[in-house]
Amino acid sequence: MGRLFIKFIGLVLLLIGIYYLGQNIIFTSTYYQYFYKSLPAVGSVLAVIAGVLSLVFFRRETGNFxxxxxxxxxxxxxxxxxxxxxxxxxxxxxVSFSSIAVGYKFLNQGRINF
Structure with a gap:
């Protein structure tokens, strides 16, 4: 029970750190008159979607791709x-980066080595 609770605390700390660090990042999109100007934006969305899908569903087949x-x-x-x-x-x-680091350490090892 104690190990599961520590992993839960680690997950909560990780999510809180990502939330507070991500509050200062804004993603925008604009309308481009010509299609070739929006290629980096479309490419980024497609690459992120393909990367997440390959890591979640096809981890063994795709490796580091x-x-x-x-x-x-x-x-x-x-x-x-x-x-x-x-x-x-x-x-x-x-504070946010420390929360991310401590949460990740709790999730992986369940303890912090000072």
């Missing part, structure tokens, strides 16, 4: 100019 697709999708999002990064305080970044 899903991670490659996710990386390509993230790079194309930044190239399309559809990401706005708002300023954040150092304290907010520290």
């Amino acid at each position: 899903g991670w490659i697709l996710l990386t390509i999708g993230i790079v194309l999002v930044f190239l399309s100019g559809g990401v706005i990064l708002q300023p954040t305080s150092l304290w907010n970044f520290f």
Whole structure:
């Protein structure tokens, strides 16, 4: 019971950290007059979808190809100019990143080694 509770706390900490860190990232989309200007945005969506599907459903068959697709999708999002990064305080970044790190450590090992 105790190990399951620690994993639950780790999951909650991980999600809280991602939530607070993700509040300062805004994804936008715009209407392009010509189809070739929207190719990076469409490519990023398709690459992220294909990467997630290959990691979730076809992990054994695709190997690291899903991670490659996710990386390509993230790079194309930044190239399309559809990401706005708002300023954040150092304290907010520290707390959210620490929450992500501690939550991940709880999920993997169930304890923190200092």
